[in-house]
Amino acid sequence: MIRSDQILKTVEMIQKENLDVRAVTMGICLLDCRTGDAESTAQNIANKIKLLAGNFVETCDRIGGKYGVPVVNKRISVTPIAHVGAGFSREGFVRLAKALDHAATEVGIDIIGGYSANVEKGINQGDMNLIRAVPEALATTSKVCSSINAGSTRHGLNMDAVAMLGETVRAAAHQSADSNGFGAAKFVIFANQPGDNPFMAGAIHGLGEAEAVINVGVSGPGVIARALERKIEEEGAENLGLDDLAEEIKQATFRVTRCGELIGRQVAKELGLPFGVVDLSLAPTPLVGDSVGEILNILGVDDIGAPGSTAIVAMLNDAVKKGGSFASQSVGGLSGAFIPVMEDSVLADAAERGCLTLEKLEAMTCVCSVGLDMVPIPGDTDPETIAAIIADELMIGVINSKTTAARLIPVPGKAAGDFVSFGGLFGESVILPIRNTGKSSRFVKFGGRIPAPIHSLKN
Amino acid sequence: MANKQIMVISVMDRDRPGIVAEVTEGISTLGGNLADLRESVLCGYFTMILVASFPADVSVETVELTLAKETSSRVSVEPAQGSLTEAAGSEEVYVLSAVGRDRVGLVAQVSRFCCNRGVNVLDLASHVDADQYTMMLQLDLSGIQCLEDFKTELSTFGKTTGLNLVLQHNDIFRATNEI
Known part of the structure; x- marks a missing residue:
């Protein structure tokens, strides 16, 4: 039998430290749903989702109940819809979004991702119509999330697409002005987007994936924070080096990952589907005690954004990957630490005090697992400035062979320092100021592509 | 297993070096083969339970007498009833x-x-x-x-x-x- 102290440690992790499985995401291929028209394609999409995911939510809840580890979000990711709807009009793509939304509601999941396109090298007509449909699709549905891959290390950055996406972000926010621009909170732009990420808004079921698959996103910033606090209390901060604390993060991540994989594999087994990957990401929620920012505090910066913050995020991100990779048979997705401003109360507080600025966030995203995530910006920010921020963020990923993304929300009618709240997991924050607005339009208007980086001479 | 018989043997004593050696040596001299064994020491007291299979001509009494000579610890020997079962799946x-x-x-x-x-x-x-x-x-x-x-x-x-x-x-x- 397992030792008593190990049992108590695990019990504590589950009962007191907010251990949960953040997301079980069913990836579904929709390529075979395509017919000659949007209406019957929409019907096929709805039928296939209902067929495969009809008892998905109930299965997740039952397995979560059996093991005492709740599955917080049940989600679906689908084949990027630009592939499914190629040849349809903008209106046809809006129709597909509504079909996805309707099917998601029918099967009882929280969110559906994959209203997506890959335009890393060029934009085809299907991609174009999907992007043009995004603002209306996001404003008129509640569960659909959209993501666009606009760059990659292999192909460079498509600046024509980025310029267009700057407009799209602003339009998505303004068409959902009655909900503070919430449409833009469901829209993310990537470089090096993975095809097996279970986290939203960027989940897709990539073209290299099986017919259907179960992926799992673990969480656990609370578990890591408590493990570090316990270690420091037991051994004294003066007796610990950062390498000791990195080791503690690895061990805590190991346990968190093992729990997530157990639940995911059980769900996959019950549904008769292959198990895909565990995404090791530390995904915070606005709840107190479930924050990545808090871990940074524990690791020694008094405020998030202070010098040292980037180094700590780098160490945290690496330790999470190391502990999780050892624990899991198959790791994928984004796998690292997220720093979504609105979704993390400690980050949002630091933004409110002016300690955490957009520039410092950008620096931290060089070493975190995603990018500028859930960042509310002034509603009157011009599209070229939005596009330039996106370009900055994506090139960090393109050059460094990593995933980066931008989820910016230009909150309509609000200015820097105003407050915005979406509630629930999407959280709240003050609106971050953008220094030097309106000074990047000549750069954005060049368009074309930023070439792919050289793969040698790495300095 | 037709020509074998299974016995369950338990031992309890104040802990000291040699209990496991004495008991298992006694079992091996009778041709007994250990199937499973667990021992534990609690507050200075030793306890052990084991399952062993013996040749058909070795009786419970023979095992008791042999172990009484080999060790001073208190030993109890029981023939296994029915087939051995594993813990639940x-x-x-x-x-x-x-x-x-x-x-x-x-x-x-x-x-x-x-x-x-x-x-x-x-x-x-x-x-x-x-x-x-x-x-x-x-x-x-x-x-x-x-x-x-x-x-x-x-x-x-x-x-x-x-x-x-x-x-x-x-x-x-x-x-x-x-x-």
């Missing part, structure tokens, strides 16, 4: 942890609660730290019809007895602690 094994202020009758209350519901205790360990008593029970819940009802009853039981009871599936502990 891992699907229905749960771990119940119970933590509360130390007092008389805690284990009795918890085990009676389990017994009344047809739940078998597969393993039990406990320790006292200051005045806090911690119990870890490995339970076979295959006889439980509805896990939710059992959990509800457990929660009520915890409130009336002042115990903090947590029931988790055994697989969770294996997943988080085994490499």
Whole structure:
């Protein structure tokens, strides 16, 4: 039998430290749903989702109940819809979004991702119509999330697409002005987007994936924070080096990952589907005690954004990957630490005090697992400035062979320092100021592509 | 196994070097083969239970006499009744942890609660730290019809007895602690 102290440690992790499985995401291929028209394609999409995911939510809840580890979000990711709807009009793509939304509601999941396109090298007509449909699709549905891959290390950055996406972000926010621009909170732009990420808004079921698959996103910033606090209390901060604390993060991540994989594999087994990957990401929620920012505090910066913050995020991100990779048979997705401003109360507080600025966030995203995530910006920010921020963020990923993304929300009618709240997991924050607005339009208007980086001479 | 017979042997004594050696040497001189063995030392006292198969012509009395010569420790020998069974399959094994202020009758209350519901205790360990008593029970819940009802009853039981009871599936502990 397992030792008593190990049992108590695990019990504590589950009962007191907010251990949960953040997301079980069913990836579904929709390529075979395509017919000659949007209406019957929409019907096929709805039928296939209902067929495969009809008892998905109930299965997740039952397995979560059996093991005492709740599955917080049940989600679906689908084949990027630009592939499914190629040849349809903008209106046809809006129709597909509504079909996805309707099917998601029918099967009882929280969110559906994959209203997506890959335009890393060029934009085809299907991609174009999907992007043009995004603002209306996001404003008129509640569960659909959209993501666009606009760059990659292999192909460079498509600046024509980025310029267009700057407009799209602003339009998505303004068409959902009655909900503070919430449409833009469901829209993310990537470089090096993975095809097996279970986290939203960027989940897709990539073209290299099986017919259907179960992926799992673990969480656990609370578990890591408590493990570090316990270690420091037991051994004294003066007796610990950062390498000791990195080791503690690895061990805590190991346990968190093992729990997530157990639940995911059980769900996959019950549904008769292959198990895909565990995404090791530390995904915070606005709840107190479930924050990545808090871990940074524990690791020694008094405020998030202070010098040292980037180094700590780098160490945290690496330790999470190391502990999780050892624990899991198959790791994928984004796998690292997220720093979504609105979704993390400690980050949002630091933004409110002016300690955490957009520039410092950008620096931290060089070493975190995603990018500028859930960042509310002034509603009157011009599209070229939005596009330039996106370009900055994506090139960090393109050059460094990593995933980066931008989820910016230009909150309509609000200015820097105003407050915005979406509630629930999407959280709240003050609106971050953008220094030097309106000074990047000549750069954005060049368009074309930023070439792919050289793969040698790495300095 | 037709020409073999299985015996269950238990040993209890104040702990000292040599108990395991004496007992197992005695068994091997009779041609006995060990199938399974567990030993534990608690507060300076040694206990061991083992299962061994002997040739058909070795009787229980022979084993008792041989072991009495080999060791001074108290030994009891029983012929195994029926076929040997393994603990329940891992699907229905749960771990119940119970933590509360130390007092008389805690284990009795918890085990009676389990017994009344047809739940078998597969393993039990406990320790006292200051005045806090911690119990870890490995339970076979295959006889439980509805896990939710059992959990509800457990929660009520915890409130009336002042115990903090947590029931988790055994697989969770294996997943988080085994490499």
